[in-house]
Amino acid sequence: MVNIKIDFDIDEEFIEMFHRASQHEYTILDDGKMSLDEIRDYADKVCKTGVMQDQPRLGFLRIYDGEELVGLSVPRAIHKREHKVWCLPSDKVYYRMGMIFIDEPYRGMGYGKDGVLLFMRMYENILWTVEPANESSKKLAAYVGLTHNATLYLKGSSWRHEPWQHE
Numbered sequence: 325m326v327n328i329k330i331d332f333d334i335d336e337e338f339i340e341m342f343h344r345a346s347q348h349e350y351t352i353l354d355d356g357k358m359s360l361d362e363i364r365d366y367a368d369k370v371c372k373t374g375v376m377q378d379q380p381r382l383g384f385l386r387i388y389d390g391e392e393l394v395g396l397s398v399p400r401a402i403h404k405r406e407h408k409v410w411c412l413p414s415d416k417v418y419y420r421m422g423m424i425f426i427d428e429p430y431r432g433m434g435y436g437k438d439g440v441l442l443f444m445r446m447y448e449n450i451l452w453t454v455e456p457a458n459e460s461s462k463k464l465a466a467y468v469g470l471t472h473n474a475t476l477y478l479k480g481s482s483w484r485h486e487p488w489q490h491e
Contacts, residue, residue: 345425387439
């Protein structure tokens with residue numbers, strides 16, 4: 325049975341998976357790839373402040389199959405000043421899952437889909453950003469019913485964001 329948990333409680337199992345996520349090509353952390361100790365310090369700071377990459381977070385989202393941790397994300401509410409940038413109606417509150425990481429042994433088994441669908445039951449208006457080369461993420465967004473609404477190019481960045489939203 326897949327379930328999710330969102331809070332700032334962390335343990336060593338989470339830290340190790342967060343470290344593996346930080347090494348993945350589509351994971352964006354301000355400080356780039358970090359060592360296990362750096363990730364531990366980074367996660368501790370996020371837990372104490374509730375902020376990651378200058379944005380308030382809802383907590384760490386963990387995806388479980390029973391008691392087994394299979395994936396994670398770091399969701400947040402979209403700040404009102406971002407609505408124009410993302411082409412979102414200003415009268416709704418939107419949430420962004422951020423990167424979603426499924427651990428290697430569990431990929432392709434539906435855990436990402438199940439985790440996203442459970443998150444969408446809790447938070448109605450979802451914004452999903454995708455690095456264009458990340459075909460798995462695009463497929464997942466479409467599978468859970470999100471629609472592509474724009475491509476955003478960022479000055480001074482090699483990243484191009486493709487927002488998808490739930491309507």
